[in-house]
Amino acid sequence: MIRVLVTDGMAESAVVELKTKGFEVVEQFYEPEVLGEKLKEFDVIVVRSKTKVRQPLIDKAVEAGRLKLIIRGGVGVDNIDVAYAKGKGIGVTNTPNASSGSVAELALAHMFAVSRYVNISNVSMRQGKWDNEKYEGVEIGGKTLGLVGFGRISRELAKKASALDMTVIYTNLTGKVNGFDEYEFCKLNDLLKKSDYVSLHIPFIKENGVTIGKDQLAMMKVGAFLINCARGGLIDEVALVEALDNGKLAGAGIDVFADEPTKNEALVNHPKVSVTPHIGGATKETQMRIGSEIVSIICEFFK
Structure with missing residues (x-):
């Protein structure tokens, strides 16, 4: 079963839809010193702004060779070392239209x-x-x-x-x-x-x-x-x-x-x-759109 780690939250409707489609979804935030090891157990990680996916975490994930996709729920990907992840064979994408x-x-x-x-x-x-x-x-x-x-x-x-x-x-x-x-x-x-x-x-x-x-x-x-x-x-x-x-x-x-x-x-x-405390994308409508886009990305990637 393909396992998806959601660290910074996601619309419940999107979580339900992924589970209905046969994906295992774990919603849990981990501190950086723990996240690297946890990434060895997942195929996908979905983050927002709080979680940073930097080189040390990517290196840990690569040790197991399981992580295949990093998704940023939002516009920018500056909290992810994109080029490094792609160089290690891990896909990186975001949801640019949602917010x-x-x-x-x-x-x-x-x-x-x-x-x-x-x-x-x-x-x-x-x-x-x-x-x-x-x-x-x-x-x-x-x-x-x-x-x-x-x-x-x-x-x-x-x-x-x-x-x-x-x-x-x-x-x-x-x-x-x-x-x-x-x-x-x-x-x-x-x-x-x-x-x-x-x-x-x-x-x-x-x-x-x-x-x-x-x-x-x-x-x-x-x-x-x-x-x-x-x-x-x-x-x-x-x-x-x-x-x-x-x-x-x-x-x-x-x-x-x-x-x-x-x-x-x-x-x-x-x-x-x-x-305001970084709430640009914090609307009910945006969260629904982000969730839907994430579901589409994951389904398309693993079809």
């Missing part, structure tokens, strides 16, 4: 929150304050949204932002994307200078370091907003707090952090910041 809409919605939610002080006024009212004269916000309609990266999530956000009367521009490592002429392609530096809102939608590559650091923040408009629902590490968090403190940026919406769970209290507690 595009939910992450785009969260990015938009953060844009609204920091534009209209939803984040901090919610807190102040719970403290018995009525600071209605203090929270004069800005409208997002008529503003320019700059998208850094133009994959599935970014395109979903572009569509939603356009419907809200925003002008959308984007930058992309591979250049202009065909079929999206309604949006202007820009180089990163030009995008930073033109945008009222900058939203990140790219993977974090450790070797490349931060994408938005002190120099990039300096290029942005005074009073601009920065949104990151992509990956932690893309923004220099110290430089971001400085830019918020000195008034360069009007606000930031952050769902992902350099270290998670984050201990950066200066950022989390900043009155100009809207924060």
Whole structure:
């Protein structure tokens, strides 16, 4: 029987479907020092963000020669040493279509929150304050949204932002994307200078370091907003707090952090910041879509 290890959770409907189709499914999180040995007992491992599948774990799994497939339930695969795993004959894939809409919605939610002080006024009212004269916000309609990266999530956000009367521009490592002429392609530096809102939608590559650091923040408009629902590490968090403190940026919406769970209290507690604990894909609909996609991947792989 083909055994599937699910370490970070999966929709119950998907677990039931896999079992119905004859797969054995074990739902259990293991610490790294234990996971390597456990992988010798499974043909497939399904992870989300919490579990990291690095070279030492892959080497342990290879000793038994049983592990054939690693699936990341979500968009990125930066928590997996993909090239190394493939070099050892282990397939690696993800579910790129499942969470595009939910992450785009969260990015938009953060844009609204920091534009209209939803984040901090919610807190102040719970403290018995009525600071209605203090929270004069800005409208997002008529503003320019700059998208850094133009994959599935970014395109979903572009569509939603356009419907809200925003002008959308984007930058992309591979250049202009065909079929999206309604949006202007820009180089990163030009995008930073033109945008009222900058939203990140790219993977974090450790070797490349931060994408938005002190120099990039300096290029942005005074009073601009920065949104990151992509990956932690893309923004220099110290430089971001400085830019918020000195008034360069009007606000930031952050769902992902350099270290998670984050201990950066200066950022989390900043009155100009809207924060969430890495919940971009945390909707019922996304979990159902991820589960269905995982079932399809496994069934196709072992047919």
